[in-house]
Amino acid sequence: xxxxxxxxxxxxxxxxxxxxxxxxxxxxxxxxxxxxxxxxxxxxxxxxxxxxxxxxxxxxxxxxxxxxxxxxxxxxxxxxxxxxxxxxxxxxxxxxxxxxxxxxxxxxxxxxxxxxxxxxxxxxxxxxxxxxxxxxxxxxxxxxxxxxxxxxxxxxxxxxxxxxxxxxxxxxxxxxxxxxxxxxxxxxxxxxxxxxxxxxxxxxxxxxx
Amino acid sequence: xxxxxxxxxxxxxxxxxxxxxxxxxxxxxxxxxxxxxxxxxxxxxxxxxxxxxxxxxxxxxxxxxxxxxxxxxxxxxxxxxxxxxxxxxxxxxxxxxxxxxxxxxxxxxxxxxxxxxxxxxxxxxxxxxxxxxxxxxxxxxxxxxxxxxxxxxxxxxxxxxxxxxxxxxxxxxxxxxxxxxxxxxxxxxxxxxxxxxxxxxxxxxxxxxxxxxxxxxxxxxxxxxxxxxxxxxxxxxxxxxxxxxxxxxxxxxxxxxxxxxxxxxxxxxxxxxxxxxxxxxxxxxxxxxxxxxxxxxxxxxxxxxxxxxxxxxxxxxxxxxxxxxxxxxxxxxxxxxxxxxxxxxxxxxxxxxxxxxxxxxxxxxxxxxxxxxxxxxxxxxxxxxxxxxxxxxxxxxxxxxxxxxxx
Numbered sequence: 001x002x003x004x005x006x007x008x009x010x011x012x013x014x015x016x017x018x019x020x021x022x023x024x025x026x027x028x029x030x031x032x033x034x035x036x037x038x039x040x041x042x043x044x045x046x047x048x049x050x051x052x053x054x055x056x057x058x059x060x061x062x063x064x065x066x067x068x069x070x071x072x073x074x075x076x077x078x079x080x081x082x083x084x085x086x087x088x089x090x091x092x093x094x095x096x097x098x099x100x101x102x103x104x105x106x107x108x109x110x111x112x113x114x115x116x117x118x119x120x121x122x123x124x125x126x127x128x129x130x131x132x133x134x135x136x137x138x139x140x141x142x143x144x145x146x147x148x149x150x151x152x153x154x155x156x157x158x159x160x161x162x163x164x165x166x167x168x169x170x171x172x173x174x175x176x177x178x179x180x181x182x183x184x185x186x187x188x189x190x191x192x193x194x195x196x197x198x199x200x201x202x203x204x205x206x207x208x209x
Numbered sequence: 210x211x212x213x214x215x216x217x218x219x220x221x222x223x224x225x226x227x228x229x230x231x232x233x234x235x236x237x238x239x240x241x242x243x244x245x246x247x248x249x250x251x252x253x254x255x256x257x258x259x260x261x262x263x264x265x266x267x268x269x270x271x272x273x274x275x276x277x278x279x280x281x282x283x284x285x286x287x288x289x290x291x292x293x294x295x296x297x298x299x300x301x302x303x304x305x306x307x308x309x310x311x312x313x314x315x316x317x318x319x320x321x322x323x324x325x326x327x328x329x330x331x332x333x334x335x336x337x338x339x340x341x342x343x344x345x346x347x348x349x350x351x352x353x354x355x356x357x358x359x360x361x362x363x364x365x366x367x368x369x370x371x372x373x374x375x376x377x378x379x380x381x382x383x384x385x386x387x388x389x390x391x392x393x394x395x396x397x398x399x400x401x402x403x404x405x406x407x408x409x410x411x412x413x414x415x416x417x418x419x420x421x422x423x424x425x426x427x428x429x430x431x432x433x434x435x436x437x438x439x440x441x442x443x444x445x446x447x448x449x450x451x452x453x454x455x456x457x458x459x460x461x462x463x464x465x466x467x468x469x470x471x472x473x474x475x476x477x478x479x480x481x482x483x484x485x486x487x488x489x490x491x492x493x494x495x496x497x498x499x500x501x502x503x504x505x506x507x508x509x510x511x512x513x514x515x516x517x518x519x520x521x522x523x524x525x526x527x528x529x530x531x532x533x534x535x536x537x538x539x540x541x542x543x544x545x546x547x548x549x550x551x552x553x554x555x556x557x558x559x560x561x562x563x564x565x566x567x568x569x570x571x572x573x574x575x576x577x578x579x580x581x582x583x584x585x586x587x588x589x590x591x592x593x594x595x596x597x598x599x600x601x602x603x604x605x606x607x608x609x610x611x612x613x614x615x616x
Contacts, residue, residue: 013227017601019609020383020390041612107538110380112392115605119230119616139223 002206005168008124009131009161011138014145015117018045024108028094032087034111041113118145128169128206131161132199140188147183147191159183161195174202211400213265213593219399220593228593231600232266234616239269240603241322245285245331247274251395252328252351255595258398262596273318275332281310285331288365292330294356304364311335320344324603327372336371345606348375351395353519353540355381374609376602378520379541389609391602394544396595397525397586402498404529407506415503419491425457426509426569431501431527434462434475437517439537441474444481444488446514446561454569457487461504464492505530510568510575514561515539525590528552528582533568533575535561545590551581 021042025031035043121142123134135143146160155163159179166175177198183191217225242260244252256272263270277285284303291297311334320338324345327333329352339346348369354362354377366386369375374389383390397404416423428447432438440460447458460478463471475492482488493500505511511527511534518540525545527534536542538554546552553564568575588594608614 013230015227015231015597015601017598017605018392020377020380020392022383022385022390024380039612108381110383112380115609115611116613117601117604117616118613119227119234121227121230137223137226139221139227141227 001209002127002129002203003169003171004127005125005164007168008126009134009164009168011121011123011125011134011142012145013119013121013139013142014149015119015141016045016114017117019113019115021111021113023111025111026102026108031109032091032094035086038111039113041115042111044116045112045114128171128174128199128203132196132203135192135196135199140192143188143192147188171202174198213262215400216591216593220587220591224593224597228597228600229266231597231604231616232268234604235268235600237269238324238603239271239322240324240326241320242270242272242326242328243275243318243320243332243335244272244328245275245277245282247272255395256328258401258592259596259599262592266596268600271322275310275314275335276317277310277314277331280306288330288361289352291358291361292352292354294353294358296358297361299361299364308334311337324606326599326603330365333365334368336368339371345603346372347602347606348372349393350375350377350382353379353382354384373606374602379544381540391609393595393598393602394541394590395520395522396590396592397522397529398592399529403502404526405502407499407503411499412503412506415500416507419500419504421459421489421491421504421507422457423507425455425487427459427504427507428456428510428512428565428569429459429461429504429508430512430514431461431505432513432515432523433468434460434471434478436470436474437515439514439516440478441481442516442558442561443512443514444478445558446512446565447488448485449558449562450566450569451485451487453566456509456569457489459489459491459504459508461491461493461501463495502530505532508532510535510565512561512565513537513542514555515542518542521545522590524552525586528579529586529590531579531583533578534582535564535568545585546582547585550578551585552578 019041023034025034121138123137125131125134150160150163151157162175162179165171165178178195181191181194186194213225213228240263242256244256246253260270260272284299284306287297287299287303288307291299311332314332315335315338318335320335321342322344324347325335326347326349327335328349330350333348336346336348362384370387372388374391375386376391376393377383378393378395380392399405421427430438430440430443432440434440440462443460444458447456460482462475475490479490482490505527509532511532513521513524513527513534513536515521515537516539518537520541521536524534524536524542528545528551534546534552535555536546536552538548538556543554546554548554553568555561555564568578604616605614
């Protein structure tokens with residue numbers, strides 16, 4: 001029998017609009033100084049929105065910020081941890097190499113912020129079949145929200161799908177399998193296909209049980 | 210004109226459904242666009258495509274055009290050039306003409322929409338009426354302000370700061386302002402003649418008509434004959450690699466009849482190309498959208514070796530055809546190309562030559578770049594993303610100080 005949840009899974013989507021701060025820097029020292037004082041929305045823009053914009057590239061551009069987010073930010077606020085990590089990296093480099101190359105006009109790094117939108121879609125699921133159907137229909141922005149951003153809010157490190165599989169359907173093994181997929185080494189479309197694959201495989205087992 | 214559903218096969222139904230989701234949240238709100246011309250120019254072209262799509266999605270989108278005499282348009286032409294960084298003599302009388310025309314339009318136009326969306330400097334001062342109407346006002350600047358003349362900007366800035374927010378096309382265009390500044394990149398329309406898919410037979414026919422031989426891989430730059438587009442640099446780069454590769458270079462541009470400097474550049478280009486049978490110089494009329502589409506689709510590598518650029522949407526047009534693009538790292542081009550992932554960014558003739566050789570010798574890598582480039586455009590530079598960002602902008606009017614807006 002296919003287990004049915006009491007509370008459905010609501011698919012939301014995450015959209016964002018970049019804000020220009022007018023702040024631009026031309027060397028590493030200035031970069032580190034501004035990262036120290038930048039609001040969280042700025043850090044978000046240069047890490048997560050960057051990732052969302054480039055998620056389809058194969059191979060993906062090297063993106064240390066995103067890796068910092070996944071490996072460092074499991075136990076603290078996004079802004080503070082990431083800020084410290086990036087500033088420390090730059091300052092260590094500066095003290096080693098004293099690299100203060102001044103870039104010419106037009107090559108500056110522009111600090112940007114983000115305003116984020118949380119939008120409910122019309123898709124919700126009470127069981128795994130409905131879940132697979134919903135996941136097929138939502139945009140990758142929804143997948144991004146439920147996989148990447150979910151890991152940054154409590155319960156930290158856990159994506160929304162795994163949380164719902166485990167707590168609402170008692171599907172702990174499926175939850176673990178989805179959780180162990182590394183979202184940083186594949187495109188969102190690839191990730192979507194793999195999650196749907198895992199859900200369908202589990203459905204097959206349940207249907208024949 | 211196409212309806213919004215025509216874009217489903219291109220961007221995916223999930224993306225279009227998401228846009229309808231946003232449109233639903235704008236139900237009952239009127240959006241009035243105001244600019245200075247109904248035809249001609251990039252802004253009118255965008256609005257002519259955008260407004261029908263907005264309406265197709267159920268938005269109450271209106272479009273008004275301000276009216277002015279020749280003297281007004283002479284002044285706003287000066288404004289335009291000055292803001293682009295070309296110094297102008299703007300007199301006190303010029304500013305008066307601008308103010309007077311604004312007054313005339315204020316008495317003529319009904320600006321009582323929920324959101325008033327003003328495009329470019331010509332109608333910017335209409336915002337004077339904002340206090341009385343108590344609605345949301347947004348200013349869309351399509352101009353590259355990175356080298357703006359301070360005098361004209363100082364005149365406009367107090368008006369700009371009366372808006373709820375303003376919108377720029379690239380981070381380098383941002384200003385120090387007391388209001389939020391939003392980044393919304395421009396876009397291309399994948400269904401326009403310039404960008405739509407073309408059957409191979411049509412491409413072949415067009416190439417035959419233009420007498421472009423296809424016996425060797427084509428390397429192309431499409432841009433007007435302007436020093437800032439560096440056509441001579443493209444020729445130099447091509448000639449550096451010629452001993453090592455089999456290829457033909459085509460430089461496609463306009464006739465430059467009404468542009469003395471352009472005519473000089475064209476002459477120099479022709480002179481340089483003259484002795485080399487593998488370099489073709491082609492002057493096409495401004496309406497040759499399908500021809501340019503066909504040439505790009507027949508190309509193996511596309512150049513946009515600009516030395517200075519506004520946003521440089523020609524790069525997105527080339528990327529959309531799935532071609533590897535070598536482009537100058539200037540203006541908005543680095544926003545469109547992630548170097549070595551979705552295209553190549555260069556800073557010199559030597560760099561351009563090095564990468565041209567690499568791409569011609571490594572077709573598998575060139576193919577991957579082209580695929581990534583097309584995907585970059587699909588995700589970030591098509592009209593559907595542009596429209597989605599506009600809807601987000603309208604939804605955020607007056608709320609841009611919030612980091613998270615829950616709809």
